[in-house]
Amino acid sequence: MLDLLWLVPVLPLAGFLALTFAGRRLAKPAVTAIGVGSVGLSSLVAGAVAAAFLGHMPPGGVHRQILWRWFDVAGLRPEISLHLDALSLVMILVVTGVGFLIHLYSAQFMEEDADFARFFASMNLFVAMMLVLVLAGDLLLLYLGWEGVGLCSFLLIGFWYGEPANVLAARKAFVVTRVGDVAMAIGLFILVDRLGTLDLQAVVARAEAQWAPGSAAVVAVAALLLGGAVGKSAQLPLQTWLPDAMAGPTPVSALIHAATMVTAGVYLVARTGGLFELAPSIRTAVAVIGTATLLLAAGAALVQRDIKRILAYSTISQLGYMFLGLGVGSASAAIFHLVTHAFFKALLFLGAGAVIYACHHEHDIFRLGGLRRSLPTVTWTFVAGAAALAGFPLVTAGFYSKDLVLWRAFAGGHFLLWGAGLLGAFVTALYSFRLVFVVFWGETGTEAGARPGWRMTVPLTILAALSLVGGWLGLPAVLEPVLGAAEEMAEPHGTELLLQVLAGVVSLGGIALAWALYGRPGRHGDPVADALGPVGRWWRAGWGFDALYDRLFVRPYDAVARALEKDPVDRLPAAAAGLARGFHRALALTQNGRLRWYALSLAAGATFALYLVLTL
């Protein structure tokens, strides 16, 4: 059964190829069957592989499937190989499972779109590339998937390319993540240069043998890989692309935020954890970046008005928790949070999509309201997702995973980071339920038009269930053998319980505050934003990062481009060309067509030749 692993990425890839080459000629049902079916089959294969893997664990907990050797140049022999262990198993289950639900949902959501086939082709490729990324046994192949998801994000964010703003958003996502990609590429170059391999297992083994902890090379490599991860996972300082990335169709946002793309950075850091262990300073940086990002993004989410923007900032914030988990040395907690987040964030985006779908593409939450009555299924599934996001104690998955991250931070002695995380959790609860109360409670705003059909409600329901019970999966226990167990806890069990209670209280406090500010009947406006005043506007603009980058990079770059537009460097060649033209004009005067002048030239030439031979 494990040998069928290659089918997992190949099925969506085949779907992509079929839809790309035949999509225009196929009827919509056929396109749907291929587009949704390929990912569905892939998830079934992934499930079967998982059953086989868990039922009969291969030695070392790793199954490698070498498909072929890519090339063999100067000692570098990258292989097209699939690497299956608990981490990649979890990832393929999430990617194919959540991906399938999103595809199913899209079948209805995109039904009216003229470019139906192109949409599913891109979505399939997106899933295929993400699967390549997480299954790659070699960093080079991983990089292929890495760039592949970058490309697909570009294609899908700019899916409605008729609108210039969408294309700009796509370009922004591409360019900003590219900054990280370049860093990552340089990191890979160093690995090839110093270790002579990109094989995942060999890299870590050789790095441990060859590099002393904290040595310059390993710090550089870890920092560069972190650069790549920061770009893909929208962490400070490369987070600015994600809020704009919602320009694409809502299912795309769900896919980007939950199953593919942004989780790639977290996966990369978890996967190359061995390198980060050798570079403690960079690992600390991971935690600090994560914490800073989670706070900033939570603040920004608190004051947004656009439903998708709120969710986008919340993704950045939740990714911050994952980085915090990675940074405090508990990759299993981070991946646990990644999984639960995939459930509830996909759910929230799909729910938001259903709202937008029903309410004539209205994005502003303050023009929506009271949808609880007209869209009950959407409301209750959305509430489940928001509760998971807010970390509603005991009955939601988000509570367990977030709590685990915070506990590991506390247990590792990072009290400041823990405190910040707890503050973030409070803000998270506040903004999640601000969203819920404003959109689904209160007075009716925009009337709900189209009702979502089963293809939309079924994924919502399944994801809602997963958002609630996903916390009891016991994932950390599965993951810890691969990702390394956290250090023996110094604190007794009692402290953990105490902190859990504290986290629960914080979450409930946030929800209660949201109720007080937004939920009670008769409330109007946005008291938090009003109270924050200019600070709120600053936060709403994403803490001014766009403006800052605009001044710091975009405008100087534009200025340089404008200066170069007139090609000052071209002056020299242009001068040469001008010189040649001048000579041409001067010489053309000699071609005056007059015979006596020609004869004179003949005579003069002869005279000069004579002079030369006689004097030399």
Next chain:
Amino acid sequence: MSGETPMVLLPLGITAASALAVMLAAAVRGPTPRAATGRAAEALSVLGLAAALGSQLAVAGAAPRRVTPLFVFDGVSSILGAVVLASALAVVLLASAYLRRLDEPWEEIYALLLLGTAGALALTSSDHLVGLVLGLETLSVSLYGLVASVRTRGDEALEAAMKYLVLAGAASAFLLFGVALLYASVGTLELPALTAELSAGTPAGSELVTVAGLAFVLVGIGFKLALVPFHLWTPDVYQGAPAPITAFVATVSKGGVVAFLLRLVAAAGAVARPEDGEGLFVVLALLAGASILVGNLLALLQRDVKRLLAYSSIAHLGYLLVALLAGGELGPRAAVFYLIAYAVTILLAFGVVTILSRAEQEAGDLDAYRGLFWRRPILASAMAAAVFSLAGIPLTAGFVAKLYLLLAALDGSRFGLVGILVVGSVLGLYYYLRVVVAMLATPEPETAASEPVGASGGVALAGLGAVLIWIGVAPSAWLRILGIWLGG
């Protein structure tokens, strides 16, 4: 004369005899319709030149043989004789459609073409100054007639012929005077004897006379090859002459002269090493450098394709001279190879011009080529191949030849000339590519008259194109033959 001697004279004999036969055919024309005579002349010319070329190839590679004091038949004469005959054959084939469209008798043109070819052929094998004058005059006098031969071209052709007559006459005068001076100082007209006398040391006082004589001979040759500053006639004559005749001027007449120049440089080189900064070589180097720069610069903004090709030929002869000056074993070989590539290329270019032209309205201006790719893709592709080859772009004969030439020049440490050559090539790219750009442009709504290519023209173009690409892609066979024939 041994019994085998007539064999080596066969090409020349066949060519001359064909000329006579064509003249006879024209003379006995009488009441027969004009077209029939013209076609008979055409057929006679094609057959005669093909036979001459065949016999030339058959006798090639034999041991060098002197026939009368005037001629020597060796590797140089074999190869360049073949180049001359093949070029003439191509010109005749290409001219066919153009001439048949004329509203006037055209059979004399074939007679003149054959006579001129005979003169050029004689030049390739003469290593005697009298042989030089003989060949050159036979060639030149034919050319005067040829340039003016098509009356439909009107004053333009007459003007060109007049200019050519006067200037070529003056140049011949220089040449003859130079020959006279050499004879006066050395007392012989045979190149080998001349070389021997010169290396033995000329009598004191007559040394100046000798070099002056050589310089004047060089002026005459420089005029024929259109080297700067003896080039001013070239664009006017190229433009005024009928297109097929221009092709003849650009190839056949150059081939013979280059052969003699090869012998002359070899003779002079035996006396003084080129590196010594000896006067004659300085003059040649200046002619080469000036030709490359001035030729390319003059072509730069030229809009008339025939004039453009005229300037281009000035520059290309300058390149060829660089190879000659490089000396060594590579030098002459590179020069001959370059001449072959040049002849193939320029014939292809003029071939396209010829096919697109009518006598009264020749395809001169670049506008006539606008959108040619969309109207006549095959012709345009042939033109593009020729232009790329002239520019020296890889996969064409021009690239390989220029590469070989550069190697020879670097081998001979001619760094200054190599620098000029590079500058010239860069300049060249600009105007060569302009032709391609024009051909790719959107076609004018009113399409120019589309002349049929004709069977013979098609054969010639296909053959030339094939050779151009063949040399460009797999030059080794050509280089090997060159090596065998030129020895070493």
